[in-house]
Amino acid sequence: MVAFHFQSSSQAGWRCDECRRQGLEVRRRCGWLPAELRGPRRLVWARGRASTEECPKSLITPQSLEWMERFFAWKFAGDRRLEELDARLADAFLLLEAEWRKGANDEHKSS
Numbered sequence: 001m002v003a004f005h006f007q008s009s010s011q012a013g014w015r016c017d018e019c020r021r022q023g024l025e026v027r028r029r030c031g032w033l034p035a036e037l038r039g040p041r042r043l044v045w046a047r048g049r050a051s052t053e054e055c056p057k058s059l060i061t062p063q064s065l066e067w068m069e070r071f072f073a074w075k076f077a078g079d080r081r082l083e084e085l086d087a088r089l090a091d092a093f094l095l096l097e098a099e100w101r102k103g104a105n106d107e108h109k110s111s
């Protein structure tokens with residue numbers, strides 16, 4: 001869910017090399033830092049119903065990204081055979097689908 005919202009938001013300012021150079025990684029609780037070097041727990045990033053207490057960049061796993069890719073392929077490439085997906089992936093897709101619809105509604109309301 002974080003991956004979904006993060007990918008569809010402005011990612012400028014969330015590049016880990018930039019954030020290290022500006023010394024932001026402690027404040028943003030970057031996952032590349034050992035836990036004891038990170039700042040106190042706090043909300044680091046939020047959008048919609050998704051929020052994280054860690055730099056979203058380090059939180060999003062390659063697996064989340066792969067699922068996202070497969071979700072968009074499924075959604076837009078006409079590959080809609082949900083029943084052929086394994087259960088965990090299908091769950092993720094349904095969640096992403098719900099977030100997607102909600103996001104589309106919110107944009108509709110604010111325009």
Ligand SMILES: [Zn+2]
Nearest residue numbers: 016030055057
């Ligand atoms: Zn980072």
